[in-house]
Amino acid sequence: MEVAQQEIPAPAKTKETVEVSGSVALLEALIAEGTDTIFGYPGGAIMPIYDALYDYNEKLNHVLVRHEQGGIHAGQGYARTSGKVGVVFATSGPGATNLVTGLADAQIDSTPLVCITGQVFAHLLGTDAFQETDVINITTPVTKWNYQVTDANEIPEVIAKAFYIARSGRPGPVLIDITKNAQIQKFNFEGYVPCNHIRSYRPKPIVRKQYIEEAAALINQAKKPFVLWGQGVILGSAEQEFKAFIEKAGIPSAWTILGVGAIPTDHPLNVGMLGMHGNYGPNVLTNECDVLIAIGMRFDDRVTGRLDKYAKQAKVIHLDIDPAEIDKNVQTTVPVWGDCKETLPLLTELVEAKAHTEWLAKFNDFTQKEVEAVIHKELNPDTEEMTMGEVVRVLNELTGGDAVIVTDVGQHQMVGCRYAKFNKTRSNVTSGGLGTMGFALPAAIGAKFGAQDRPVVAIIGDGGFQMTLQELGTIMQTGVNVKIIILNNRFLGMVRQWQELFNERRYSFVDIQSPDFVRVASGYGIAGKSVNDRAELTAALEQMLNHNGSFLLEVMVTKENNVFPMVPQGCSVSEIRLK
Amino acid sequence: MTNTLNEDKKVLPAREDLGGVKQEFNITVYTENQIGLLNRIAIIFTRRKINIDSLNTSPSEVDSIHRFTIVINETEDVVRKLCRQIEKQVEVLKVYYHTNADVIWQEMALYKVSTNVIAEQVSVERLLRENGARAVVIRKDYTVFETTGHREETESLIKILQPYGLIEFVRSARVAIIKNSEGFNAKLREFERLEPGEEVIENEYLNQGQKVFTM
Numbered sequence: 096m097e098v099a100q101q102e103i104p105a106p107a108k109t110k111e112t113v114e115v116s117g118s119v120a121l122l123e124a125l126i127a128e129g130t131d132t133i134f135g136y137p138g139g140a141i142m143p144i145y146d147a148l149y150d151y152n153e154k155l156n157h158v159l160v161r162h163e164q165g166g167i168h169a170g171q172g173y174a175r176t177s178g179k180v181g182v183v184f185a186t187s188g189p190g191a192t193n194l195v196t197g198l199a200d201a202q203i204d205s206t207p208l209v210c211i212t213g214q215v216f217a218h219l220l221g222t223d224a225f226q227e228t229d230v231i232n233i234t235t236p237v238t239k240w241n242y243q244v245t246d247a248n249e250i251p252e253v254i255a256k257a258f259y260i261a262r263s264g265r266p267g268p269v270l271i272d273i274t275k276n277a278q279i280q281k282f283n284f285e286g287y288v289p290c291n292h293i294r295s296y297r298p299k300p301i302v303r304k305q306y307i308e309e310a311a312a313l314i315n316q317a318k319k320p321f322v323l324w325g326q327g328v329i330l331g332s333a334e335q336e337f338k339a340f341i342e343k344a345g346i347p348s349a350w351t352i353l354g355v356g357a358i359p360t361d362h363p364l365n366v367g368m369l370g371m372h373g374n375y376g377p378n379v380l381t382n383e384c385d386v387l388i389a390i391g392m393r394f395d396d397r398v399t400g401r402l403d404k405y406a407k408q409a410k411v412i413h414l415d416i417d418p419a420e421i422d423k424n425v426q427t428t429v430p431v432w433g434d435c436k437e438t439l440p441l442l443t444e445l446v447e448a449k450a451h452t453e454w455l456a457k458f459n460d461f462t463q464k465e466v467e468a469v470i471h472k473e474l475n476p477d478t479e480e481m482t483m484g485e486v487v488r489v490l491n492e493l494t495g496g497d498a499v500i501v502t503d504v505g506q507h508q509m510v511g512c513r514y515a516k517f518n519k520t521r522s523n524v525t526s527g528g529l530g531t532m533g534f535a536l537p538a539a540i541g542a543k544f545g546a547q548d549r550p551v552v553a554i555i556g557d558g559g560f561q562m563t564l565q566e567l568g569t570i571m572q573t574g575v576n577v578k579i580i581i582l583n584n585r586f587l588g589m590v591r592q593w594q595e596l597f598n599e600r601r602y603s604f605v606d607i608q609s610p611d612f613v614r615v616a617s618g619y620g621i622a623g624k625s626v627n628d629r630a631e632l633t634a635a636l637e638q639m640l641n642h643n644g645s646f647l648l649e650v651m652v653t654k655e656n657n658v659f660p661m662v663p664q665g666c667s668v669s670e671i672r673l674k
Numbered sequence: 675m676t677n678t679l680n681e682d683k684k685v686l687p688a689r690e691d692l693g694g695v696k697q698e699f700n701i702t703v704y705t706e707n708q709i710g711l712l713n714r715i716a717i718i719f720t721r722r723k724i725n726i727d728s729l730n731t732s733p734s735e736v737d738s739i740h741r742f743t744i745v746i747n748e749t750e751d752v753v754r755k756l757c758r759q760i761e762k763q764v765e766v767l768k769v770y771y772h773t774n775a776d777v778i779w780q781e782m783a784l785y786k787v788s789t790n791v792i793a794e795q796v797s798v799e800r801l802l803r804e805n806g807a808r809a810v811v812i813r814k815d816y817t818v819f820e821t822t823g824h825r826e827e828t829e830s831l832i833k834i835l836q837p838y839g840l841i842e843f844v845r846s847a848r849v850a851i852i853k854n855s856e857g858f859n860a861k862l863r864e865f866e867r868l869e870p871g872e873e874v875i876e877n878e879y880l881n882q883g884q885k886v887f888t889m
Contacts, residue, residue: 231710236717240764241710260764294865295706295767419758 112283117247117273118147120284121211122155124254127287130182132156132173132544134166138186140226141213143278145184158544158573161565163190165537167197168563171206172541175524176499176549178332180261181541183210188226191272192233196531198268199237203528204353205330207266209257217245217274230272239267247280255290264298265417266330300418300432307438309429310412311445313386317410319454320346321377321384323369323398326353326527327391327415333436334358334520337390340443345450347458349377351392352508353527356517360496366458370398371662372509375671376461378662381406382669388412391435394424395528404667414438468673469659474514480653481629483510483582489633490552490580491516493640498550499524499542503535503559506588509658511554521546533562539577540569550578550640557583557609567619570645578639579647581612584654592657616647623647698727699753700772700779700850703742704734704858706765715742715766718759724748728781730847736862739767743850768861772852779850783828784810785819785835786842792817795838805831816841 115123121144125133133155137145148157160166163185170181185194191212201208215224231243240260244253250273257269314320328337334357341348341358347366350357358365367374369381381387387409392398399405402424410428413421414435421430431438473484487510490498496516501524502508508525517523524542526534539553560581570577587605594602613623622642626635632650639646662671705711712731719726728745746753753771761769789812792798802808802819806827811818819835821828828845 232713235710235714236721243709293764296764417762419755419762421758423755423758 112285114281115284116143116147116278117244117250117280117282118144118278120247120250120282121254121273121278122147122151123284124251124287125182126151126154127289128254128258129179130155132158133182133184134158134160134169134173134541135184136160136163136166136186136190137184138188138190138213138226140187140215140275141184141190141211141273141278143275144211144213144273156544157184158540158569160537160540161568162563163193164196164533165540165563165566165569167194167201167208167210168531168534168537169541169544169566169569170208170210171197171201171204171534172501172524172538172543173545174201174206174208174541175538175545176521176542176551177545178521179545180207180209180258183208184212185210186213186226187215187230187272188228190226191230192228194270195233195237196529198234198270200526200529200531200534201268202237202239204526205266205326206268207261208268209254209261210268210270212270212272213278214243214272214274216276218276220245220274230270234270237268238270241270241272243272243274244277245274247277247282250277251284251287252290255288256293259290259293260296264296265327299416299434299437302431302433302437302441304441306429306431307441308445310388310431311442313410313412313429314344314346314388314442315445315447317384317386318451319380319384320344320386320388320451321380321409322346322348322388322390323351323381323392324348324354324357324390325351325392327435328354328357329391329520331391331416331434331436333391333434333439336436336439336443338362340439340446343443343448344446345448345455346388347380347451347455349374351395351398351527352512352523352525354392355512356520356522359518360516364455366455367462368513370395370668371400371664372513372658372660373398373662373671374462374513375465375660375673376458378660378668378671379461380458382408382667384409386410386412388414389425390414390439391416393417393420396424399424400662400664400666400668400670404669414442465660465673470514473510476653478653481626481632481650482656483507483584483652484514485629486580486582486632486636486650486652487511487514487554489636493633493636494550494552498522498552499546501525501535501539501542501551501553503553503555504530504532504589505556505559506584506592506656506658507554507556507582509589510582513658515554519549522549532556532559535559536563536579537566537569539579540566540573540575543575543577551576552578552580552640554580554582556588557581557585557612558587558607560612561607561609564615567616567621567647570621571619575645576643577645578642579616579645580636580639581647581649582652583609583612583649584652584656585609586654588656589658591655595655595657596661596663612647612649621645621647623649625649625651627651694749694751696747696749698745698747698774699750700774700777700848701742701744701746701753701757701760702770702772702850702852703744703760704767704769704862705740705742705763706767707733707738707740708765711763711765714763715744715760718756719744719746722752722756724752724756728848730849734858736859739862741858743848745848767865768858770852772850776854777850777852779824779848780822781825781828781848782820782822782846783831784842784844785821785831785840786816787819787835788839788841789814789817791838792835801834805834807831
């Protein structure tokens with residue numbers, strides 16, 4: 096008789112451990128998280144990490160920026176085009192404080208970032224040591240999470256948490272401050288365990304069927320439903336689900352500037368841009384629709400205008416992953432809490448297929464009106480001087496809507512977002528919530544690293560360009576291929592527009608002088624050209640796009656041009672002015 | 675009524691009732707024990723220019739979890755929005771808010787008075803009995819009394835002792851317990867239960883050990 100073979104338990108695999116420094120553990124953690132590019136600037140308190148990085152140059156591409164603000168904006172650009180977490184290194188003190196603008200920008204625009212800052216030795220904390228600042232307290236209001244590491248043993252777990260928090264739920268920036276002793280300290284590293292759960296953290300609210308049903312019932316009864324979508328659709332990678340939803344329900348849909356590109360610009364249900372400089376129809380008809388469906392947007396005041404006169408007639412359905420956004424600004428009738436990638440298909444299933452032809456036609460009538468009053472003139476001016484709009488029009492013709500467009504902040508941003516054509520998602524990179532001048536040049540560098548097979552065009556004003564133009568040095572050193580268009584109106588145009596409209600043309604300190612931008616670029620070894628004549632515009636843009644490598648094109652545009660339509664501050668969206 | 679900010683839209687008042695009247699609200703926050711979290715929570719109030727009337731924080735009945743009790747005078751609409759912002763913080767497990775009617779609450783006060791004066795001029799026994807106070811310390815030079823109760827109750831003993839030279843007075847923050855709830859313990863178990871298993875990614879460099887790690 097055979098004896099049943101005894102089951103012998105496999106010997107427990109002994110975990111291999113390796114004694115490494117905190118710095119090495121950090122870099123290993125970054126690699127395990129899929130990081131390929133780091134934007135950073137070294138300094139005293141982060142030197143051990145940079146020393147370790149020296150041996151990792153095949154695995155980790157480090158981009159040396161010219162200023163930490165440039166580094167973090169580049170990280171944002173990278174995250175926005177790639178959908179991955181941007182990684183930024185900076186040293187303690189001034190290095191860390193220079194990140195604050197970018198952190199605030201990333202926080203309000205929900206951009207996933209992990210920033211690593213060096214910190215003085217733990218025993219020096221609180222002694223006003225050289226280049227010591229209380230980075231954790233400075234950055235608390237502008238980060239989704241932050242943490243100070245003083246012991247190397249903490250590094251693998253903390254980095255895992257940082258990535259998980261940065262990219263899950265509503266994404267955001269995370270800052271990890273690591274003291275110098277923890278960077279140097281050796282410890283037994285047991286391999287990297289990614290984080291997928293934190294006891295106190297619920298990245299996604301539980302989807303409740305009841306509200307999906309209520310929302311679907313409202314939509315099915317609606318005569319004039321209207322969809323407002325924001326970046327949440329893109330952050331949730333829910334572009335397909337979104338398209339399927341609006342196409343089945345046949346609902347006209349308008350976008351916030353961070354949402355643009357989730358569906359193509361020329362989609363028949365895409366009725367345009369919302370907000371202060373948005374399109375005429377979407378703004379006016381917000382106060383006429385009967386059901387307003389907000390998807391992954393947060394009712395920013397630049398979108399809503401006066402809240403007490405905003406869509407009062409409408410039942411409001413709000414889909415958002417962040418429960419704190421529900422009822423924050425606009426009281427909802429039905430909240431649909433959850434990731435819109437999960438909630439939209441549930442909703443699509445329950446809504447009836449409809450066309451809403453007449454209602455959609457109303458939007459098109461308004462578009463026609465706007466084309467006649469504003470758009471045609473802006474895109475095809477008969478003035479001698481060029482307009483910002485016509486530059487964007489020619490750019491559209493040449494790129495066919497395939498380019499990533501990065502805009503800075505000001506008039507050109509509104510013109511760029513209004514008129515740029517987008518065929519693909521993750522194509523529009525701009526500073527939405529914070530409105531950071533100086534954002535575009537470094538963000539474009541990062542955007543190119545995040546989308547290397549796509550053309551990246553930065554559209555920047557003469558004001559904003561001078562806030563971070565040192566990043567031309569980063570372009571020079573890395574050879575990254577970024578096309579830069581400076582729309583030069585020799586003014587801080589948006590402030591001037593407000594002064595013209597609301598301050599009796601008292602043009603207080605908006606007249607800005609600029610250097611010869613083409614010569615500045617040339618100093619950095621970057622090709623360039625300046626155009627003042629319409630006849631040269633198309634050829635110049637072609638030359639820029641076809642140029643092998645970065646190119647700076649300055650276009651002199653008309654000085655006193657205003658961006659219209661406009662909802663003046665403190666007015667209702669239906670009081671939008673065409674001129 | 676326990677307002678757990680969850681997901682329950684139906685407990686909210688109708689659109690036009692919002693805003694409403696200011697009154698005292700007790701906000702209860704369960705958090706991880708984490709350095710800097712107090713600051714993160716405080717910022718939510720300070721950036722909206724809302725004054726915190728009382729703040730108490732201490733370890734809860736659950737190991738490693740702290741409980742904050744925050745009292746503010748605001749409208750329910752504002753309180754709800756604040757609570758959502760607090761609950762959004764990574765290390766916050768759960769936030770509840772309640773009106774005074776929905777909680778049982780106490781504050782503790784200590785009163786230091788001169789033993790001589792008090793012994794000579796007051797009938798101490800009566801004083802203690804009438805005010806529900808007790809003597810914590812009796813020394814030659816001073817005596818410390820303690821009372822616990824609502825603000826008015828602790829306030830009244832100040833008035834009584836003031837004429838006899840109150841040397842020092844201190845009052846604690848409010849602690850509050852929710853009248854009608856299943857308690858946080860059950861909720862916490864739910865938090866723990868949702869924890870998924872861990873998946874280890876072995877370090878891809880470890881096998882190449884020497885090459886990478888000799889520096």
